Amino acid sequence: MKFDVVTIFPAMVESALKEGVVGRARQAGLLDIVVHNLRDFTTDRHHVVDDVAFGGGPGMVLKPEPLFAAAEAIAERRGAADAVLLMSPAGTPFTQAAARRLATLQHIVILCGRYEGIDERVREHVATEEVSIGDYVLSGGELPALVVVDAVSRLIAGVVGDEQSVEADSFTRGLLDHPHYTRPAEFRGHRVPDVLLSGHHGEIRKWRQREALRRTAARRPELLAEAGLAAEEREFLESEGFNPATEGEGFSPAGKKGSR
Numbered sequence: 001m002k003f004d005v006v007t008i009f010p011a012m013v014e015s016a017l018k019e020g021v022v023g024r025a026r027q028a029g030l031l032d033i034v035v036h037n038l039r040d041f042t043t044d045r046h047h048v049v050d051d052v053a054f055g056g057g058p059g060m061v062l063k064p065e066p067l068f069a070a071a072e073a074i075a076e077r078r079g080a081a082d083a084v085l086l087m088s089p090a091g092t093p094f095t096q097a098a099a100r101r102l103a104t105l106q107h108i109v110i111l112c113g114r115y116e117g118i119d120e121r122v123r124e125h126v127a128t129e130e131v132s133i134g135d136y137v138l139s140g141g142e143l144p145a146l147v148v149v150d151a152v153s154r155l156i157a158g159v160v161g162d163e164q165s166v167e168a169d170s171f172t173r174g175l176l177d178h179p180h181y182t183r184p185a186e187f188r189g190h191r192v193p194d195v196l197l198s199g200h201h202g203e204i205r206k207w208r209q210r211e212a213l214r215r216t217a218a219r220r221p222e223l224l225a226e227a228g229l230a231a232e233e234r235e236f237l238e239s240e241g242f243n244p245a246t247e248g249e250g251f252s253p254a255g256k257k258g259s260r
């Protein structure tokens, strides 16, 4: 899979993409990622990428010419992209479902916004979608671009060593992950749940499934509506004092272990 990231901070983006799972997948040739410096697509002596806003007001706006030129150069050098994402707090919320959809594509260009804004013509004529990673404002699209590259890459076969670990992740089934423990079995008087030491794989699977359900009901009840619960899972939550039929509307049972 190919990614092209366009940014005014290429060193920041490149350094993050050298590390960890993504860095290894690049070395293995599973991911072909090129980071482009937006300033390389300017034509003036000072490599200016921004200008004042028409109509006045504070802050600078990213100019259209370098972003158009970058998108065109990438299409020429690397082939037409399947999607051109503009990272922006005004975009569509990025979710695991969005990551799964993007992971089916072969070539994604990501434009990092900066400063107070970006010329609207880039949104209209270069970007194919605008993506937000959450309801908070960052100083630029670099961290959001890294979030998207990471979340999409780990869904590509071979990128994460253990495919089962991707399957078991929070959100793959629409539930939060169950708790994890490693050695020692007792640490400062805190013991690992006995069932995990029992060697009974059926019991362990059941415990993990129930903990995932309990945790989701307590912390993110709105996710239950979309999780496609089996009858026995509903019965379990009811027996625990949760009401799966109304959890989706934010019902939180009084006196329940809300912090779990």
Ligand code: ADE
Pocket (backbone or CB within 6 Å): 087, 088, 089, 113, 131, 132, 133, 134, 135, 136, 137, 138, 139, 140, 141, 144
């Ligand atoms: N740029 C600034 N804030 C952002 C956000 N929350 N998501 C995507 N891009 C952004």
